[in-house]
Amino acid sequence: xxxxxxxxxxxxxxxxxxxxxxxxxxxxxxxxxxxxxxxxxxxxxxxxxxxxxxxxxxxxxxxxxxxxxxxxxxxxxxxxxxxxxxxxxxxxxxxxxxxxxxxxxxxxxxxxxxxxxxxxxxxxxxxxxxxxxxxxxxxxxxxxxxxxxxxxxxxxxxxxxxxxxxxxxxxxxxxxxxxxxxxxxxxxxxxxxxxxxxxxxxxxxxxxxxxxxxxxxxxxxxxxxxxxxxxxxxxxxxxxxxxxxxxxxxxxxxxxxxxxxxxxxxxxxxxxxxxxxxxxxxxxxxxxxxxxxxxxxxxxxxxxxxxxxxxxxxxxxxxxxxxxxxxxxxxxxxxxxxxxxxxxxxxxxxxxxxxxxxxxxxxxxxxxxxxxxxxxxxxxxxxxxxxxxxxxxx
Ligand SMILES: C[S@@+](CC[C@H](N)C(=O)[O-])C[C@H]1O[C@@H](n2cnc3c(N)ncnc32)[C@H](O)[C@@H]1O
Numbered sequence: 068x069x070x071x072x073x074x075x076x077x078x079x080x081x082x083x084x085x086x087x088x089x090x091x092x093x094x095x096x097x098x099x100x101x102x103x104x105x106x107x108x109x110x111x112x113x114x115x116x117x118x119x120x121x122x123x124x125x126x127x128x129x130x131x132x133x134x135x136x137x138x139x140x141x142x143x144x145x146x147x148x149x150x151x152x153x154x155x156x157x158x159x160x161x162x163x164x165x166x167x168x169x170x171x172x173x174x175x176x177x178x179x180x181x182x183x184x185x186x187x188x189x190x191x192x193x194x195x196x197x198x199x200x201x202x203x204x205x206x207x208x209x210x211x212x213x214x215x216x217x218x219x220x221x222x223x224x225x226x227x228x229x230x231x232x233x234x235x236x237x238x239x240x241x242x243x244x245x246x247x248x249x250x251x252x253x254x255x256x257x258x259x260x261x262x263x264x265x266x267x268x269x270x271x272x273x274x275x276x277x278x279x280x281x282x283x284x285x286x287x288x289x290x291x292x293x294x295x296x297x298x299x300x301x302x303x304x305x306x307x308x309x310x311x312x313x314x315x316x317x318x319x320x321x322x323x324x325x326x327x328x329x330x331x332x333x334x335x336x337x338x339x340x341x342x343x344x345x346x347x348x349x350x351x352x353x354x355x356x357x358x359x360x361x362x363x364x365x366x367x368x369x370x371x372x373x374x375x376x377x378x379x380x381x382x383x384x385x386x387x388x389x390x391x392x393x394x395x396x397x398x399x400x401x402x403x404x405x406x407x408x409x410x411x412x413x414x415x416x417x418x419x420x421x422x423x424x425x426x427x428x429x430x431x432x433x434x435x436x437x438x439x440x441x442x443x444x445x446x447x448x449x450x451x452x453x454x455x456x457x458x459x460x461x
Contacts, residue, residue: 068109068113068116068117068158069154069156069158069159070151070152070154070159071152071153071154071155071156071158071159071160072156072158072159073113073116073117073120073152074120074139074143074149074152074153074159074160075152075158075159075160076102076106076109076113076117077117077120077121077124077135077139078134078135078136078138078139078160079102079135080098080099080102080117080121080135081121081124081125081132081134081135081136081138081139082134082135082136083098083102083135084098084121084125084135084364085131085132085134085135085138085367088131088364088367088368089131089367091368094362094364095121095122095125095362095364096362099117099118099121120139120142120149122363123142124138124139124141124142124170125138125363125364126197126198126199126363127141127142127145127170127172128141128170128171128172128173129171129172129173129174129175129176129177129180129366130170130171130173130176130177130367131176131367132170133168133170136160137168137169137170138170139153139160140153140163140167140168140169140170141169141170141171141172143163143169144169145172150163174190174193174194174196174197175193175196175197175356175366176366176367176369178371179356179366179369180193182374182406182408183356183405183406185407186405186406186407186408186410188405188443191445192405192443192444192445192446195443195444195445196356196357196359196360196405196443196444196451197359197360197363197366198360198444199237199360200237200256200360200361200444200450201234201235201236201237201448202234202235202236202237202238202239202241202254203226203232203233203234203235203254203255203256203257203260203449204223204232204233204234204235204241204252204253204254204255205231205232205252205253205254205255205260205287205290206231206232206233206251206252207250207251207252207253207286207290207318207319208231208290208291208293209250209289209290209293209294209318209319209320210249210250210251210318210319211251212231218235218244218246218252221235221239222235222236223235226257228261228431228432229257229260229261231260231290232255232257232260234257241254242254248317249317250316250317250318250319253283253286253287253318255283255287256358256449256450257447257448257449258357258403258442258447258449258450258451258452259283259284259287259403259449259450259452260287261430261432261433261442261447261449261452261454262399262401262429262430262442262452262454263284263287263288263291263348263401264291264430265399265401265429265430265454265455265456266288266291266346266348266397266399267346267397267456268288268291268292268346269291269292269296270292270293270295270296271292271295271296272292272296272297272345272346273296273297273340273343273344273345274288274292274296274297274298274299274344274345274346274347274348275298275299275301275337275340275344275346275347275348275388275391276288276298276299276300276301276348276350277301277333277347277348277349277350277384277387277388278301278302278349278350278351278352278384279300279301279302279308279311279325279350280302280304280307280308280311280350281307281308281310281311281314282300282310282311282314282315282323284348284350284401285298285300285311285315285320285323286314286315286318286320288348289315289318289320289322289323290318290320292322294319294320294321294322295322296322297322297324298322298323298324299323299324299326299340299344300323300324300325300326301325301326301327301328301333301336301337302325302327302328303327303328303329303330303333305327308325308327311323311325312325331383333384333387334387334390337387337391340391341390341391342390342391342392342393342394343391343393344391344392344393344396345393345396345397346392346396346397346398346399347388347391347392347396347397347398347399348399348401349381349384349385349388349398349399349400349401350401350402351377351380351381351384351385351400351401351402351409352377352380352381353377353381353402353403353404353409354369354373354374354377354404354406354409355403355404356369356403356404356405356406356451357402357403357404357405357442357443357444357450357451357452358403358450358451360444360450361450374406374408374409377409378408378409378413381402381409381413382413382416385398385400385413385417386420389417389421389424389459392459393459394459394460394461395458395459395460395461396458396459397427397456397457397458397459398424398456398457398458398459399429399454399455399456399457400413400414400417400439400453400454400455400457401452401453401454402452402453403450403451403452404451404453405441405443405451405453407436407437409453410436410437410439410441410453410455411436411437411438411439411441411453411455412437414426414437414438414439414453414455414457415437415438417457418438418457421457423460424457424458424459424460425457425458425460426438426439426455426456426457426458427456427457427458428440428456429454429455429456430454432447433446433447433452434446436453437455438455438457439453439454439455439456440453440454440455441453442454
């Protein structure tokens, strides 16, 4: 593809991604995969280059751009090498005219910017939320403690405080390695590994992973438990939960039972676990403001109403989880959001509503935020998280 054809492809893709963001359609990665499935003639170098252009345009625009062309014109105004692609050739976009509208550069929609300010996220912290994330891995202790030797050539870097973690440059194709296929390593952001440590999971414990999804944290808990004890992994999303069992098999994990929950009827489905869990971990559904490094177009999809709904679900899940914890046990509350209303605010509310519960220091990472701790990309070089460890009275 010529430089012009690459810019034109990026414009077409951005149009689809913008429409999907407005209509709650498919994610950018899915749309990019579909686009190239229809264009088999594009080689891997072209695909990579177009993808880079698309993500650079997404990262640059805090508000949803008017159009794919406006997004790319904005990028071209910052970078002359991209402006060359607007060449008016057969497969390229028309040349940029003098006062043509361009998407404004920014970090987040203005209304989210205000909420960041209220949560003490300053502009430098907010800007780091849309930087490029590295690729973090967790060595699966159940299959050996050292990073697989075969990955040595990729230059794995250790991550301070996390003996099982190492970091590779973003974009490393890890899924094709034998070590990945054999379950020796899992892809998991360092922040996600850090907040999971708040569970203090040990062999023999009974643990509920209430919002287990496809099991990212479930597998880390099982490894910390040396595959001894019991984990109940639940979720309301059948598709995500169904991906957990094959991942557990690959990782050599056999202590996990999965259970699909009905939204709003979780208590009935969990009655057999009342007062039994050493730990209930809630990795709650949230706005995901802490994970924009990986899916920056997510900030175009958020609305105040959606955050209100998430806050209500988080509160409900905390109330569902409390009776499942045994006396003296712990409720670990996690969100990958930097907004206090989803993080520290929820923990404060829970402690006010549940007398005699107390908050313990959850992890030795990040910075204190209310009754818990917060990790941010700028301060901790991880995705953004809030975590609290709440103890049920004996
Ligand atoms: C942040 S994700 C979990 C990610 C997962 N723990 C991991 O580490 O990969 C939040 C999950 O909460 C689930 N969820 C939403 N509402 C729920 C509910 N009422 N009960 C249980 N899970 C719920 C979503 O389907 C989603 O999988």
